Amino acid sequence: MKIARLFIAGLALAGLTAAASAGTLDEITKRGELRVAVQTQGPPFSLVGANGERTGSSVELAELMAKEMGVKIKFLDFDWDGLIPALLSGKADLLVADMTPTLARGMKVAFTTPYMYTGSTVFTKADSKFKTTEDCKAKGTKIAVLLGATGEKEAKAAFPDADIKSYKGGGPLLLDAVNNGQADCGVNDISAVKGQQTAYPAGTFTVMPDLLSKEPLAFATRYDEPDLLIWMNLFLNQVTIDGRLQKNLDYWVNSDAWKKDH
C-alpha cells in the first residue's frame, strides 16, 4: 500500500517536472514571438536596406521560420563576439548569422546541419603592393580580422609572421581598415566580403581567388532547447526540398540580384 502510494507520488512528480520543462517551442508559441540574435554586419546575410528595412539572406530565413511557427519575430543585434554569449544567456532563442559550426563553438551551442558552404578569403586594397595571398605572409604585414570569427584563427595559422589586428564589430570594419591603410590585408568569409564590398566604388579591393578554408554555415540554438533544434533542422530540410533555400541563396549570396531592390 505504502509502496503504491509512493509510486503514484513519484509519477505525479515526474509529470510535474515534465510540464515545467515544456520545451522552447511551447514557450515561443506562448510568447508569440521568436527572439533571434543577429549581427547586422552588412550584405548579403544581414543588412539594413536602402529604405531602412532589416533584411538579408539569414534575416529572411529567420522571418520564414517565424512565419512557419506562426509567431512574430524580434531581432536582437549583437557584435560578432557577442552572438554566442547572447544565446547562452537566454537573451535570444536562436542565432542566425553567417556562422561556421566549429568544434569549439559546438562545445557551447547546438548547431543545425549546415545549409550552405563558403570559405575564408584574403582581400587587399586594389592599388596596394599586396597583390596575392603570398604577399600578405611578409613579416609585419598588418592583417585585419574580426574578433571571435573563424578568420581570426585562420589568419593566425596562414600568416604566422604577420601582425594580426582583431576588430570588434562587423565585416565592414575590416574593409574600412584595409581601405584606410590601417591594415594591409583582411581575412573574412568570401560571401561576406563580396557582399560588403558593394558599398565601395567598384575596383576598390582585390579579393583573392584562393580560399584559406572551406566553411559550412549553420544556425544555432542552445543544447537545452533540443525541440527547437529538431524543428530548425526540419525547417532547413523542408526549405531545401521545396526550393525556397536555393531561391534565397541565389538571390542574396550567389548573385548581386538583391542590389537593385535594397
Next chain:
Amino acid sequence: MLENFSFRTIVEYLPLFGQGLVTTVWLSAISFVGALVVGIVLCAMGLQRGWLFRAPAKAYIDAVRATPLLAQLYFLYFGLPRLGFVLPELVVGILALSLNSGAYIAEIIRAGILSIPRGQVEASVASGMTYVQRMRLVVLPQAFKVTIPPLLGQAIVLVKDSALLSLISVAELTRAGQLLASDRFMPAEGFVTIAAFYLLLYYGLKGLAVVSSRWLGSAGARA
C-alpha cells in the same frame, strides 16, 4: 552558480591579461602626460584677457565635453583617413585620450587657479611683483595643491576610458577580457578578471593620491 565559473581558464589566460594590463598602464600614463600638456595650454589660453585665445579654447573644451569619447575615437580612427590622415591605432588611442582628458584637465586647473583669493593677487601686485613672479611664487604653488586630488580623479577616469581603445584593435586589458569571452565563450570569467585588474589600478592611483596629498600638505606646512 560558481561551479560554472572556470578559474582554471582565467589562470590559463593570465599572461594575456598581464600583457593587457601593461599596455593599459603605459598607454594611460603617456595619455595622461599628453592630457596635462593639452590641459595646461588650454587653461593658459582660457585665462587670457583677449578673446583671440580664449574663444577657441572655450569652443574646444565645449566640443569635447559635449560629445562621447567613443565618437571622438571613431572619428580619429575611421573618419580622419577619409580626410587623408592615416594614423596607427596606438597613436590614435593616445591622441584621443589626451585630447579628451585635456579638456577636463583644463577646467580642473582653471578652477584651481581661480580658487586663489583675489586679495593675494592684488597684494602681490602691490608689492611690485611681475606677472611671472606672481604666478610662480604665489598663485601656482597653491593652485597646484588644490588641483592634485581632482587631477588624480581624472587619471582614474582616463584609465577606465582607455578600455574603449579595444574597439580600434589595441590589445589592452579590456581586449584581453574580450578575447577570453570570444575564444572560450566565457564572458563572466573574462569580464570579472578585467574588473579585478581595473580595481587594482584604481587602488594604486588612489594610494598615489593619498601619498601625494600628504607630501604636499607637509611641504605646504613648511613653506
